[in-house]
Amino acid sequence: MPGLYRTLKYAAVLLWSAFVVAPLLWALTTSFKTINGVTGGATYIPWLDYKPSLEGWRELFNTSGTGVNIGQPFIDSAIVTLGASAISLVLGTLAAYGLSRFTYRAGFIRNRDIVFFFISQRIMPPIVLAIPFFLMLKFLGLLDSIPGLILVYIALLLPIAVWVMVDFFNNVPREIDEMAMLDGCTPIGAFIRVVLPNSLPGVVVAGLFCIIFGWNDFFFAFTLTFTRTQLLPVAIVALNSTVTPWWSLSASSLISVAPLVVVAFLVEKFLSRGTLAGAIR
Amino acid sequence: MLAVTLNAENLSVSLDGTVHLDHVDFTLARGRLYTVIGRTLAGKSTLLRVIAGLLEPDSGRITLDKRQFSGLPVWRRDVAMVYQQFINYPHLSVLDNVAFPLRRRGTPKHEARRRAGELLMRVGLEGFETRRPSQLSGGQQQRVALARALAKQAGILLLDEPLVNLDYKLREQFREEFRGLFAGQADMIVVYTTTEIGEAMMLGHEILVLHEGRLLQMGRPADVFERPASTTVAEIVNDPPMNLLDGHIADNTLHFSSGMGATLPLHMVALPPGRYRFGIRANDLEMRPDGAIGGEVIVAEVSGSETFLHLDTAIGPLAVKCEGIHPLALRTQVRLALEPERLFAFSPEGGLVAAP
Numbered sequence: 001m002p003g004l005y006r007t008l009k010y011a012a013v014l015l016w017s018a019f020v021v022a023p024l025l026w027a028l029t030t031s032f033k034t035i036n037g038v039t040g041g042a043t044y045i046p047w048l049d050y051k052p053s054l055e056g057w058r059e060l061f062n063t064s065g066t067g068v069n070i071g072q073p074f075i076d077s078a079i080v081t082l083g084a085s086a087i088s089l090v091l092g093t094l095a096a097y098g099l100s101r102f103t104y105r106a107g108f109i110r111n112r113d114i115v116f117f118f119i120s121q122r123i124m125p126p127i128v129l130a131i132p133f134f135l136m137l138k139f140l141g142l143l144d145s146i147p148g149l150i151l152v153y154i155a156l157l158l159p160i161a162v163w164v165m166v167d168f169f170n171n172v173p174r175e176i177d178e179m180a181m182l183d184g185c186t187p188i189g190a191f192i193r194v195v196l197p198n199s200l201p202g203v204v205v206a207g208l209f210c211i212i213f214g215w216n217d218f219f220f221a222f223t224l225t226f227t228r229t230q231l232l233p234v235a236i237v238a239l240n241s242t243v244t245p246w247w248s249l250s251a252s253s254l255i256s257v258a259p260l261v262v263v264a265f266l267v268e269k270f271l272s273r274g275t276l277a278g279a280i281r
Numbered sequence: 282m283l284a285v286t287l288n289a290e291n292l293s294v295s296l297d298g299t300v301h302l303d304h305v306d307f308t309l310a311r312g313r314l315y316t317v318i319g320r321t322l323a324g325k326s327t328l329l330r331v332i333a334g335l336l337e338p339d340s341g342r343i344t345l346d347k348r349q350f351s352g353l354p355v356w357r358r359d360v361a362m363v364y365q366q367f368i369n370y371p372h373l374s375v376l377d378n379v380a381f382p383l384r385r386r387g388t389p390k391h392e393a394r395r396r397a398g399e400l401l402m403r404v405g406l407e408g409f410e411t412r413r414p415s416q417l418s419g420g421q422q423q424r425v426a427l428a429r430a431l432a433k434q435a436g437i438l439l440l441d442e443p444l445v446n447l448d449y450k451l452r453e454q455f456r457e458e459f460r461g462l463f464a465g466q467a468d469m470i471v472v473y474t475t476t477e478i479g480e481a482m483m484l485g486h487e488i489l490v491l492h493e494g495r496l497l498q499m500g501r502p503a504d505v506f507e508r509p510a511s512t513t514v515a516e517i518v519n520d521p522p523m524n525l526l527d528g529h530i531a532d533n534t535l536h537f538s539s540g541m542g543a544t545l546p547l548h549m550v551a552l553p554p555g556r557y558r559f560g561i562r563a564n565d566l567e568m569r570p571d572g573a574i575g576g577e578v579i580v581a582e583v584s585g586s587e588t589f590l591h592l593d594t595a596i597g598p599l600a601v602k603c604e605g606i607h608p609l610a611l612r613t614q615v616r617l618a619l620e621p622e623r624l625f626a627f628s629p630e631g632g633l634v635a636a637p
Contacts, residue, residue: 175364175366178355179368179370181335182360182361183361189356194372198370
């Protein structure tokens with residue numbers, strides 16, 4: 001019964017889409033409400049159900065009075081996330097290539113153990129790292145600063161980059177590196193000219209993970225900053241006062257999701273096709 | 282630059298406790314094609330990888346024109362290689378794949394592409410320049426790899442069982458083309474590994490027989506085939522492997538261990554009495570109703586215009602290759618004629634002592 005199967009399949013997809021999209025729609029509609037629109041029971045359609053207002057959005061960029069300006073936290077979050085992601089991606093890719101191509105031995109430790117050591121840093125609860133990071137940044141004089149946060153985020157994102165890229169490099173046949181060297185490339189030349197272009201989907205996936213984890217982090221952004229530097233997740237929480245401003249919270253959550261949605265659309269084509277087909281029979 | 286040589290002295294390689302090359306010595310001259318024959322895991326690929334610089338030998342050295350060659354990094358060696366897997370760069374077009382080694386040598390892009398186009402024509406891939414390797418068939422992919430290896434214009438070209446992953450018809454076609462492709466390469470040393478004796482005989486100016494990491498024999502194909510240095514070489518260079526039978530010579534008569542005797546052929550008359558191993562090729566045995574040896578069919582394989590038989594006979598198990606199709610049932614009784622003039626004699630240790 002292919003017809004029924006098809007119908008059920010589409011029904012399932014629709015249901016799941018509704019599940020994913022509904023909170024975003026809810027946030028979107030709430031962001032255009034005022035206090036009356038929020039507390040007066042469930043309403044959905046602007047102009048019909050309630051009178052839309054830009055108040056919630058305006059408050060986010062209001063520097064005077066009670067408003068919290070999230071413009072600067074947004075820019076700082078972008079600098080920290082992109083900076084840490086880029087550095088993690090470069091270092092992680094190089095480390096992963098080494099771990100994929102060369103054999104390291106130190107006592108009982110092998111390549112696999114080193115890769116696990118990297119990822120194990122993401123297994124332990126972040127709270128374990130809070131005090132060490134705090135003391136280290138204090139020692140370096142980088143507390144409450146963008147360079148300090150970038151440094152900490154590199155430590156958080158590097159394991160992800162290494163872990164993703166090792167797997168991708170392991171799937172690029174070694175013979176390709178050898179062939180590149182036979183054709184006149186140095187090892188680093190073979191890596192840049194041949195291995196990396198053929199691992200592009202991996203680089204994109206690793207980059208995406210770094211950006212998502214970096215952008216969404218709240219814990220370290222909260223514990224390692226005070227007054228000078230504030231990242232977006234912390235700024236959003238700071239919106240909350242005695243009366244929860246649901247309208248501006250909704251608007252700010254949409255602002256915070258937007259960059260990730262844009263990134264996802266940009267890299268979508270890399271994720272859906274493998275470029276390695278035909279490298280080796 | 283003729284009459285220059287690649288010289289290997291005492292090469293040994295062990296990996297994870299397994300010996301891959303065991304004190305190998307040889308001298309290869311430019312303008313010649315060498316086929317390295319050996320079974321799987323004989324050390325053929327290891328030998329090529331050592332020459333290419335992809336593997337450092339545990340001991341021994343390689344010199345090219347008396348200059349030290351081992352120790353030189355891969356990318357500085359004058360070596361090109363074709364793998365048995367079809368290795369190409371998936372992210373580049375066919376034309377750019379072939380132009381890649383030229384570009385690495387500093388050839389301007391336009392010139393590199395022009396020469397790559399010429400090479401693609403030589404290997405029969407005209408019109409495929411803009412495709413990706415993944416859009417080609419296996420045979421075509423291997424042609425790209427071959428064109429790329431030729432593009433480098435290296436002094437040493439290594440081919441590691443390049444036809445093993447192709448079907449029978451394509452292999453035949455490639456073999457013919459190889460002879461033409463390599464005929465004009467007077468300043469190149471070509472080393473070609475294979476497990477097929479037919480390929481080795483047809484292509485090579487010289488054959489190197491490798492077994493368990495040791496170089497057992499090196500020489501002109503006809504010489505190796507006619508005078509295999511040992512029982513192992515005799516088994517490797519014959520397909521099916523040469524039949525080997527224990528026996529001895531006494532009172533000017535040849536005795537198989539089963540008790541059967543035969544007149545001593547002329548080429549064994551000078552041999553002193555004693556124990557020997559006698560060898561006979563599968564196609565030197567003839568099925569005849571008046572044959573002296575009785576046997577029973579264990580396996581019968583009809584392949585094209587020939588029939589391979591495995592027989593249990595009065596003098597031991599024998600493989601027979603005969604012309605024509607003989608659909609013999611299992612356990613059929615047959616009679617074989619064995620010409621003593623076609624027998625090889627090896628010492629009990631395996632060394633050749635007499636050949637027909």
